[in-house]
Structures are given as C-alpha cells and as structure tokens.
Amino acid sequence: MPDQTTDQTTDQTTDREHRIVVGVDGSPCSKTALLRAMNQARQTGAEVVETAAAHIPNTDDAWSQS
Structure with a gap:
C-alpha cells in the first residue's frame, strides 16, 4: 500500500511543474x-x-536617530 503522504507530495510537485514564477519590479530586466x-x-x-516584494524600512529606527 503506497504511503499517502508521498502521494500528496508528488501531487504538489506536479502542480508546481506547471507554474513559472517571475519577480517583477518594473525594471527593464524584470519586464524581459x-x-x-x-x-x-x-x-x-x-x-x-x-x-x-518591497522593503519597508522600520520607521521606529528613523525616529530614534533624530
């Protein structure tokens, strides 16, 4: 009897093989x-x-330096 966990992992891997993930930031390289x-x-x-993705600076640090 096959391990059910293995079957689920295989199914998830198969799903991922049909996706292409691209990081986009508006730059010419990301558009290409x-x-x-x-x-x-x-x-x-x-x-x-x-x-x-974006980096949001910690504003608490900015206030503590003034």
Whole structure:
C-alpha cells in the first residue's frame, strides 16, 4: 500500500511543474523576464505567476536617530 503522504507530495510537485514564477519590479530586466516566462508558458502550457516584494524600512529606527 503506497504511503499517502508521498502521494500528496508528488501531487504538489506536479502542480508546481506547471507554474513559472517571475519577480517583477518594473525594471527593464524584470519586464524581459516576464516576456520570456510568457513565451515559455505558451510553449509548455504552464501558468505564469507574477510576484513582487518591497522593503519597508522600520520607521521606529528613523525616529530614534533624530
């Protein structure tokens, strides 16, 4: 009898193989990366997932230095 945990892990891995995750920040390089990801997705049937991140400085530190 197969281990149910292993089956679930395999299913999750299979799902990830059909996604292309691209970090986008508006820069020319990230726009190129997005276009390449979209082309790859068209060829493979994958889904493109765009993601962005930002650093928000700790404002408490700024106040303590004044």
